[in-house]
Amino acid sequence: MPHVSHPVSQSGRLWLSPEVADAVAAGRPVVALESTLLAHGLPAPQNRAAADELESAVRAHGAVPATVAVLDGMPRVGLSASELDRVCGGDLAKLSVRDLGPAVGLGRDGATTVAATATLAQAAGVSVFATGGLGGVHRGAAETWDVSADLAALAGTAVLVVCSGVKSILDVPATLEMLETESVPVLGYRTDAFPGFYRRDSGHPVPWRVDSPAEAAAVWRAHRVLGRGAGAVLAQPVPVADELDAGLHDRLLAEGLAMLAERGVTGKDVTPALLEHFHAGSGGASLRTNLALVHANAELAAQVAVELAAVPVP
Ligand code: PSU
Ligand code: MN
Numbered sequence: 001m002p003h004v005s006h007p008v009s010q011s012g013r014l015w016l017s018p019e020v021a022d023a024v025a026a027g028r029p030v031v032a033l034e035s036t037l038l039a040h041g042l043p044a045p046q047n048r049a050a051a052d053e054l055e056s057a058v059r060a061h062g063a064v065p066a067t068v069a070v071l072d073g074m075p076r077v078g079l080s081a082s083e084l085d086r087v088c089g090g091d092l093a094k095l096s097v098r099d100l101g102p103a104v105g106l107g108r109d110g111a112t113t114v115a116a117t118a119t120l121a122q123a124a125g126v127s128v129f130a131t132g133g134l135g136g137v138h139r140g141a142a143e144t145w146d147v148s149a150d151l152a153a154l155a156g157t158a159v160l161v162v163c164s165g166v167k168s169i170l171d172v173p174a175t176l177e178m179l180e181t182e183s184v185p186v187l188g189y190r191t192d193a194f195p196g197f198y199r200r201d202s203g204h205p206v207p208w209r210v211d212s213p214a215e216a217a218a219v220w221r222a223h224r225v226l227g228r229g230a231g232a233v234l235a236q237p238v239p240v241a242d243e244l245d246a247g248l249h250d251r252l253l254a255e256g257l258a259m260l261a262e263r264g265v266t267g268k269d270v271t272p273a274l275l276e277h278f279h280a281g282s283g284g285a286s287l288r289t290n291l292a293l294v295h296a297n298a299e300l301a302a303q304v305a306v307e308l309a310a311v312p313v314p
Pocket of ligand 2: 146148149267268
């Protein structure tokens with residue numbers, strides 16, 4: 001299909017695929033998908049299969065998928081099959097919001113984090129976004145100051161992020177505190193517990209619970225009016241059958257944290273290094289958990305996007 005122009009891509013450096021541009025213009029449901037989880041969170045070749053599978057899950061529930069990345073300096077919302085090949089082909093930079101200007105200005109490629117994906121989704125007119133885990137406050141942040149830019153981005157970007165909470169590798173209560181400070185509502189989906197990614201319960205409660213896509217959509221509509229432009233988190237625990245065994249989880253976490261300290265891994269390399277450690281050390285179990293939860297989040301995000309499209313947000 002030839003690429004058609006869209007007003008957004010003409011006015012600035014932002015490319016929407018024809019399918020995404022048409023859906024946004026017509027007010028049809030669209031779900032943004034993140035590319036860092038493909039490029040840095042999942043090993044090849046499973047990442048390429050996952051990219052297709054997530055897009056199919058969104059379509060199966062009646063929405064248009066829009067995977068986001070920067071290629072040849074162009075921020076893209078909605079990728080073709082060959083563009084997904086590039087994202088999953090290895091060696092892509094990890095782009096948070098601070099990296100968007102440099103990557104675009106210098107004509108580079110990169111996979112977008114939650115923060116950068118939310119920023120580009122909002123610019124494209126897409127307000128629902130599915131991913132696996134949110135970045136947050138790292139353990140030891142009082143010394144290292146390592147707090148994911150995902151939190152600041154959510155504070156100032158009106159996007160609903162459907163995820164499975166944050167990983168136990170982070171400081172979970174500090175992350176929840178910061179989301180509260182930034183006035184980002186956290187909604188448990190059919191749960192009162194904030195999910196811990198591999199595990200259904202991080203040990204910390206959520207302030208609010210919703211039990212259907214319609215309830216999530218109702219909250220999002222109201223938050224768009226009252227929430228001062230902030231995003232929101234819809235946190236869905238991994239399906240019961242796919243939860244990682246508690247003992248295995250705790251062992252991998254302890255080993256992984258020791259490995260980071262030993263190797264001196266810091267900054268933006270921390271999350272990918274720990275994910276790899278979990279995937280390698282669990283004999284594939286953590287990968288199955290990871291794939292199952294992003295799939296479920298893509299489905300739920302599509303259902304919420306369909307609800308929102310039925311009654312447009314003011
Ligand atoms: N958490 C996960 N899997 C991931 C990430 C986080 O369970 O793949 C990725 C997301 O792209 C998230 C980013 O936005 O890591 C956060 O990185 P940092 O902590 O460097 O901001
Ligand atoms: Mn960081």
